[in-house]
Amino acid sequence: MQFWINVVVLASTYALLAAGYVLIYRASRVLNLAHGELMMLAAYLAFSIATVLPKQSLAVIPLTLLLAALIGVGIYYLFIRPMAGRPLFSAVLVTVAMGIVIQGLVVLVWTPRVQYLAVLLDIVNQSHQLAPGGAISTLDIASIVVALALFAALAAFFRYTRIGLLMRAAAENPLLLAQRGIDFHRLYAIAWGLAIGTAAVAGVLYTTTNRLEGTVALIGLKAFPVALVGGLGSLAGALPAALLVALAEVTAIQYVDPLLSNVAPFVVLLAALLLRPWGLFGTPEELERV
Amino acid sequence: MAMDRHKKIGQKAHASSQAWPGLRRQGILQWLALALLLAFPFIVNPFLLDLANLIALASIGALALNILIGWAGLISLGHAALLGAGAFTVGIMIEEFGAPIWITVPAAAGMGAAIGFVVGLPSVRLKGLYLAVSTLALHFIVVFLGGEYQTHHNLSTGIVIPDPALGPFVLSDRRAWFYVLVLAAAAATVFSVNLLRTRTGRAWLALRDRDIAASAIGVNLTAYKLAAFVVSAAMTSFAGALTAYYQHFVAVEAFSFFLTIQYVAMVLVGGPGSIAGAIVGAAFVIALPQGVNLAISSLSVPPQLKIYTFAVNYALFGLLMGGFLLFEPGGLVRLAVRLWGRLEALLPTATAVELRRPGRAQGPLQLKDDAMAAFTTASSTTDCLLDVAGLTVSYSGLALAVDHLSIRVPAGSIVALLGANGAGKTTTLRAISGFLPTETARITSGTIRFDGQLLDGLAPDRIARSGAVLVPERDKIFATLTVEQNLSIVPTSAPSGNRRAALREAIATYFPILQERQRQLAGYLSGGERQQLAMASALLRDPRLLLVDELSLGLAPALVQELMRLLEVLRRELALTILLVEQNAAAALNIADYAYILSTGRLVKQGPAKELLADAAVQELYLGVSASRRSYRQTAVEQRQ
Amino acid sequence: MRRFLLVGLVILSLMLSAVGCQTTPAPQTGAPTKPAQGEPYRIGVTAALTGPFADTYAPVYEAINVYFQQLNEQGGINGHPVQILVEDDAADATKATSNATKLVQQEKVALLTAATLSATYGSIMNISRSAGTPVLIASVCPTQAYPPADPLVFCPASFGALYDGTAAIRFIKETAKEPVKLALVGIESPIVRTNFDHVTKIASESGIQVVTRQLMPPTATDFTPFATQVQQAGANWVFAWSPWSSQIGPFDALQKLGWKGDYLLWAHQPADEELSRRKVDALYAIAGNALFAEELPVHKQIRAAAQKYKTSYPVEYMAEGWVTAQVLEQTLRNAGWPGGAKAMQAALAKLSVDTQGLRGGPLVFTADNHFRTKAWYKFYRWNSQQNKIVTARDWVGIDVVPSK
16 A cells, blocks of 8 residues: 555656656757756755745745746746757757756755755645555645646646647647747747746655755656656656656565666666657657657 | 868868978977877876876767767767776676786677667667667666675675786886876777778768768668667777776766766867867866866865865856857867967968858859849839849758749739759748748848848748748648647737738638538648648738748649639738749649749749740740659658758 | 867866966965964865765864864964865765875875765775875774774774664663564665674674665665655664665655654764754664763864854764864874874874763774774653753763674
8 A cells, every 4th residue: 555655656746847848848849857956946946935934835835936937938048049950969968067057056055955845834744544554644645636736737728728729839840830920939938937837846845745955856867767758748648657657666666676766767768768669648750850 | 060060170170281381390299299298197296197097088988979979970878887887897807707907808898889789779769869868778777787786796895906917017007007098098089080981980970960861872870870889889888997997996886977978078068070079078077177176276265165166066067068068069179270260360371261162153043034024123122022132042051952043022923933842942932931040051142022121030930920921831730739729829910800800701711621620630631621721820810921832732633723723812802922832833833923943943944924834845844744753752851851 | 180189189288287286275264373383284085075965974074174273273283284185075986086096196195084975985995005095084984994904994983884783772672662673774885784784683682673674775865665665564663874864864754654663863963953853752863972962061162163163064063073183183193293194004003082072982093993992872862841852871882892
């Protein structure tokens, strides 16, 4: 029982992060390898805001999300847009460079010390017994609920709003959209904003549950196989992929070898790449575009 | 793009070396450099010697990665894993069998080649980012296996490697190491230089520049991709093996993902594709932290802040890497060439070397036909809604796709731009609608005026908003949206409600099928329906000039005729001007007022549509025969290019 | 191409010679009243100032630095100031190697101090051995310092394999009210493995059953799966022995799962701070250095120095480095001037340092015991009735004897 709870909780974190990868990839065909670092940066921003506004999580969290979204928009205009027309991988490497800069800056600004967001936000992470041999904490429930809510919201956004439709159109064929007289860069920037916003949600939840320190960025790198296994262009694929990867990881830890925990997502990824390289829900054409 | 940049660099450097007065000065310099190199270990302190050795080691790894990234255009994120594989091969062979260096190092290279082969296998199926990602997976797997070996053999602090012995000679002194490593790095350099001269090397460059093009000229993609992986991996593991001996230990912590990034940065910062670049990049990345330490310690910062040196280093490394990617993708070598060029311009002996622009330096074609005044140069530009003058477009700075083309489209007319496949029609249309900057092509000369305004350099969406709207050749609708959604995302820019209503009514009248299919995904529409949806979407923008690219493509002749007629009706009803780009000349000439015929990028004939239609020679020479006989496969390859 | 190689070579040598100038020491800050004059003693430090475990190792350097800044202003040692040359290795073996090479071969320090992850020790010891420079390890003690000791390896750090485990098992046996089902939690590292092998052995000798052993990857951030294993094994006691975050992380995860048991962990620097933050009575800390909660006179001294020189870590993190600095000071005093590597080694091999109450007794090195003759341990826990950290068991001394 606890096993499955652990899988679902871990999957919810992965799904939140994978959503960011997918949003960004759909928008700008870029794999954002700084996603984990941006998630960490958002968490540190939350930490700083929380030091100014202690115990007011209702103010801290929206402020953090807003700030993170603005950072996302800024990144698109400053670093990604100038890379248009250049080899795709160059843009990916720009995100890698960005991640390295963030790692350095975080240490410079916030020191390498471990911080606890939960204390600052005055959140008590209580344990709830779901069944004999199966407990879950308040924040873990929050993580699952938020992940599901976010995916529902994104699905609605892409189906019913004009901007959502435009973003789908831009994902499919940006030049055609430009032909219709729409500045797709603005749409891409919005997508980046949304993506970094979701990263901030994941970051705040994850670091409140666990700890805030420089190594949490690693979880971003581990979530990236999730996005690929699900299909880089497919939001719907991210949910089952997150469950699959989390299942593989938790199984590896509990039944095979704990040291496999970092490797497990990538083993799943390799298997997926060999069997179904376009992902669970992607289409083979996706491969041609990369 | 990068290849011809590299070529230019080579040419320029070559030319400038000839500009030097004789070779003697260079000869002296070379001897001096050699003497400096030989004396180096004896004139610097041990720490610097260590640094130089590390740079020599790193340059082997960087040269190896350059083969993949710089030449074959294959991205690998498994570089640290391959270095680790080499180092662990040495470590394990020493730990288990006490193997000597002349067995371990070749074995490590062999191990690298084997891993390279396995990692290269997915490249048969995967491209670009997906391939990079599969090599990233390799990284985590190798690190895991190394860690497993260390833990299960209780090698807490890594595997200790004794000084290597070759017969009676034991390599322990760092000075001796310097010569060995410099020699190894030199060998790697010579190997790289020669590799590029082989058929394989040239095939890699072709592969990097364009997969499909390479396969079209008969390069066996799979074999060459695999070869690139195997050669690069073997070299990398060789470097890893030497590193193990040099460092005296192998520990899995040393092979972090950041190490991979450092090597990628070496290639990028030095200059991708350049051998000198890989070496300079290696030196730069290895020496950078020391430079930062030096700067920090000379700034007399309080010792408490020492804690942050590493973070400063880290951030600075990221900034530099990003900076080169954004601002100088050619790397340090390109930067040096540029600075060198500036410097050379100041030297009295230097002669400026101008690369000759490819292409013919002749003026625009003299047109004799002046049958219709509005279409000829005689009339003033304001009469023409679209005026293209002397347009030249080149691909990758070399091949000319369009050569000094001048066409005019008066308001209210239908003008056809005809020609066989590859004649440059679509390129012209893309130049007009502002799509070129997003591709490898660019406008090298000429002007495009729309309603008297210059369009050059405007983004596609700006051009569309100014009233010149394109109905593209393919991918003309959003397949994942419904018909209704396709129409709803078009911003209606019509000035008055009346006009907007008129547009909607026209669409409802002339494209009734769209009404019926409005809930359907556009991806499921038939070819004709797609064309109608695309035209309707374009009309919603209230265009003054409608640019229609290959309306007939893939449609039945009867349907083509019907759509052509529809265009004529729309022109009348909505007061449109239409530029029609067509392979199907007969259908286009039926509704056009005037037509231009292109062949290999140049204007070969123009005239009133009726005259051209009647001209049998025109049909035979430029329109019919050659185009229709092209096989589908050939066409597909060209269109992808 | 040749031209490029040439230019590259020139650039390279320019860069190298620029770096070569980097031998000038950073000037000492602060306005000295009676500053030490003349040639300094040069002590090299390679420490994990950044990286995943920085908060265990960086404060060691900070304390050493503060200690000698203060000492230099008060006249130094034998009339000479002490210069601390520090290099950050970020717990990375390759960087530690290049740091050690630089400090030993270029800077020619008389003594190398390491406060970093145990995985880097091998290469550091290698370099020290080739130059004959003694190494003072201020992070987890390696078995090389235990009798019979490696002539060049010394370890004043409060924690080390084997003895910590023995003390922990004794404490658990005395404290537990019901039969103990013990879980061992730590990162996957050979030194942890060695310690847990030892703990398992003596636990079974004392009738304690070890129900599970969780060795986690050093980079783990989510400890839930490991905590689940501990809980499902039915453990009612846990002994965690690792860098701090991988001790407290599993504890938090266990709490999250609603586990009710007793948890003993090693009192690394953050212990003071984090025991008070969590306020859980069942969380015990085994300490080698007296916690600041005791407010001993020496704690007040450290507090004053830390405030004066503005450390970036809280004062509660300074005890470990303070003891190291005390050992360094005593070594330098005994070695006299100029105090080269040989003199340092000789001084270290017969050293007795009064830790002023930071340890349970004096720290004594002998010719073949470079760890301590008696290992002292004290146990703390949070007491919610008194709302403060209290002593759970006073100092226990275990004799350190040569291993068979």
